[in-house]
Amino acid sequence: MIIISAFLTGLSQHNALFGFLNWFSLVPLIFVLTKLTNYKQVLKNTFIWGFVYSFISVFWIAFNNGVNIVVGFISMIATVFILCSNTVIIGLIWFKIKTISKEYSLFMLPFIWVSIEYIKSYGVLGFPWINLANSQTGFLYLIQNSEYVGIYGISFWVVLINCLLAQFLLKKS
Numbered sequence: 001m002i003i004i005s006a007f008l009t010g011l012s013q014h015n016a017l018f019g020f021l022n023w024f025s026l027v028p029l030i031f032v033l034t035k036l037t038n039y040k041q042v043l044k045n046t047f048i049w050g051f052v053y054s055f056i057s058v059f060w061i062a063f064n065n066g067v068n069i070v071v072g073f074i075s076m077i078a079t080v081f082i083l084c085s086n087t088v089i090i091g092l093i094w095f096k097i098k099t100i101s102k103e104y105s106l107f108m109l110p111f112i113w114v115s116i117e118y119i120k121s122y123g124v125l126g127f128p129w130i131n132l133a134n135s136q137t138g139f140l141y142l143i144q145n146s147e148y149v150g151i152y153g154i155s156f157w158v159v160l161i162n163c164l165l166a167q168f169l170l171k172k173s
Contacts, residue, residue: 001028006049010056013130016138026162027169030106033091034098034170046091050084057130058083083127090116106167110159114152132158 008025012018029049036042061076062069093112098105113132121128128134133154136143146154 001032002045002049003052005029005032006052007056009132009135010053012135013057019135019138022132022135022158023161024165026159027166030109030162030166031170033094034106034166036095039092039095042091042095043088046088047084050087051080053087054080054083054130079127083130086116086120106163107160109163110156113159114156117155118152131155 005025005028008021012021012025032045033042036045055076058076058079061079062072064072067075090109090112093116094105094109097108097112117128117131120126121131128151131151133143133146133151136154136158143154149156
């Protein structure tokens, strides 16, 4: 489920036609996260999700024009490892909150996700290209809301909708 979720979320970054996948692609990740019982499992699963998602989103770095293929591949792998650390941080923070308050932890995930997206956009290693909001550029009416809420508001909506879907499906089962 982790790999399917990461693949769908990564695919939504490439083409404006696939942006709709983001509105439900995090649900399998959320299902897995809610079942985890220790930090080691959280670390492993979020790393796998982040690696697959980042690899699918930025594989083009290896094939950049004017760059030796070996240098391009090494820089792509380094970028993927740096980017997947964001997902690991999101998972670890969320799991800590889950241990404190299981009932409301799911609705803290959008806040945590957007906060980490915002923090990672600063500094030398800032990389906002794979923010969830970037997948929504093909939806004109939706993306125009970024004038009011910014790209982080769009990312918040995407994660919140996924959390609501996951909550509905978890309660139904």
